Amino acid sequence: MATARAQPSAPFASRELNGEVLLEELGDLRNAQVQQRHLNDCVLNLRGLEGVRVSEAAARLKQLASNRFAGQPALASLLVRWAAKLKSEVDVPLLVSHLERLALVSALVTALRRGSERLPKGGRG
Amino acid sequence: MKHPVSDEAQEQLDRWSARAQRLFTELLEDAGSDLQRELLQRAVAAAHTPGEVHAFADEIRGLSDEELYEACTLEDSAPEDYTVAQLLRAEADPLFAFELKGGTIEPNEDETRELAPTPEPKVKPTFDLPAHDALAHGLSGKKKAGFEAESADARAKAMDWGALGSAPPPPSQSHVSPAPSSGRLLEDLLAEATRGLSVAWREHDVDTQGGMSLADAIASAAGALARGLPVPCAIGPAPGQHRRFVLMLQTNTSGKTRAWQLYDPLTQELVWTNEGDLLAKAELPFANKVNRRLTRIVLPQSLKAAF
Numbered sequence: 051m052a053t054a055r056a057q058p059s060a061p062f063a064s065r066e067l068n069g070e071v072l073l074e075e076l077g078d079l080r081n082a083q084v085q086q087r088h089l090n091d092c093v094l095n096l097r098g099l100e101g102v103r104v105s106e107a108a109a110r111l112k113q114l115a116s117n118r119f120a121g122q123p124a125l126a127s128l129l130v131r132w133a134a135k136l137k138s139e140v141d142v143p144l145l146v147s148h149l150e151r152l153a154l155v156s157a158l159v160t161a162l163r164r165g166s167e168r169l170p171k172g173g174r175g
Numbered sequence: 176m177k178h179p180v181s182d183e184a185q186e187q188l189d190r191w192s193a194r195a196q197r198l199f200t201e202l203l204e205d206a207g208s209d210l211q212r213e214l215l216q217r218a219v220a221a222a223h224t225p226g227e228v229h230a231f232a233d234e235i236r237g238l239s240d241e242e243l244y245e246a247c248t249l250e251d252s253a254p255e256d257y258t259v260a261q262l263l264r265a266e267a268d269p270l271f272a273f274e275l276k277g278g279t280i281e282p283n284e285d286e287t288r289e290l291a292p293t294p295e296p297k298v299k300p301t302f303d304l305p306a307h308d309a310l311a312h313g314l315s316g317k318k319k320a321g322f323e324a325e326s327a328d329a330r331a332k333a334m335d336w337g338a339l340g341s342a343p344p345p346p347s348q349s350h351v352s353p354a355p356s357s358g359r360l361l362e363d364l365l366a367e368a369t370r371g372l373s374v375a376w377r378e379h380d381v382d383t384q385g386g387m388s389l390a391d392a393i394a395s396a397a398g399a400l401a402r403g404l405p406v407p408c409a410i411g412p413a414p415g416q417h418r419r420f421v422l423m424l425q426t427n428t429s430g431k432t433r434a435w436q437l438y439d440p441l442t443q444e445l446v447w448t449n450e451g452d453l454l455a456k457a458e459l460p461f462a463n464k465v466n467r468r469l470t471r472i473v474l475p476q477s478l479k480a481a482f
Binding site for chain 2: 065068069070072073085086087088090091093094147150151153154155157158159160161162163164165166168169170171173174175
């Protein structure tokens with residue numbers, strides 16, 4: 051008999067997790083002047099989170115928010131909010147992946163905006 | 176006041192232009208502490224460009240010695256997955272350590288070119304495999320991920336930061352407006368932007384002579400997205416006519432249909448398009464219908480090698 055596969059909880063199963071949701075979060079972080087290096091730092095600190103239990107992952111995220119990113123309330127708040135949404139073991143790697151993408155998309159969007167100046171009509175053609 | 180310079184740093188400084196050497200003297204004078212001066216010298220000895228050293232000096236000038244030590248050393252906080260090569264290189268090169276820990280610098284490449292010394296090739300100390308080899312090596316044994324973004328298997332596989340992290344960051348390159356003479360539009364900007372994340376990129380024209388076919392480009396992009404790496408690309412009315420940059424954010428598969436989510440950072444349009452429409456080159460769901468097809472794609476280099 052086939053065993054039922056664990057399903058991600060609703061926020062992590064959303065099709066827009068790494069689309070609309072990610073871009074909204076990115077907008078909030080930019081408005082709060084969170085710099086790229088803080089996002090990179092966040093990614094580095096999330097290494098090793100995959101494979102840990104939900105409760106431990108949530109605790110580590112909150113710890114990261116209150117210690118390392120205490121000076122970046124918008125980022126800290128994001129981590130705490132996501133920590134509270136972790137319900138199942140499969141959510142953890144999905145969250146790590148989401149936050150990695152967040153850092154990458156932030157860097158790439160900045161580069162694409164700069165690069166647009168090299169295109170005809172400043173990339174608005 | 177004349178600050179002493181180590182032999183190793185002096186050896187590099189001798190290759191700098193007179194103006195760059197004067198600038199470095201001023202940077203030493205402006206430095207807030209002896210520790211800052213020591214790290215600037217080590218950055219020079221590690222063969223960073225004048226522009227990089229200048230940007231590094233600007234970044235660290237406001238830091239206390241405690242903050243600076245924390246920002247440029249790995250010992251106290253080194254997680255197990257830093258490689259020995261990274262630890263060794265970080266010890267010799269504080270700028271490398273600074274970036275490895277998430278710090279970013281924005282060297283002014285106009286300044287770098289202006290201050291550039293002789294055309295003699297610069298040799299950086301190498302402690303790692305070359306980026307391409309290391310990336311390919313790190314990923315060569317990995318299972319190819321599935322394409323279904325909604326499946327737990329595909330999405331749960333986060334980007335392989337461990338493998339990518341074993342490679343040295345891509346070298347600093349220009350972030351100024353004029354496109355490089357090679358016709359590359361984004362490689363240098365992307366390398367600069369993602370240096371702290373240790374990702375390298377390679378541009379490919381789509382459907383031009385010597386370029387990738389659209390089908391190959393899409394297959395490679397799907398692989399990158401499945402590993403959690405968004406894919407920058409250019410769109411336009413015809414092959415070779417790049418009009419806008421967009422970012423492929425993710426794919427979503429339903430039955431036999433795969434949809435692609437694209438984001439235009441300038442107009443902030445976020446759209447889904449079917450793969451069939453993408454391959455048909457007839458229309459993209461952005462407001463501007465003139466740009467109907469992919470004209471260039473920029474793939475993460477490691478994944479290109481792996482695929």
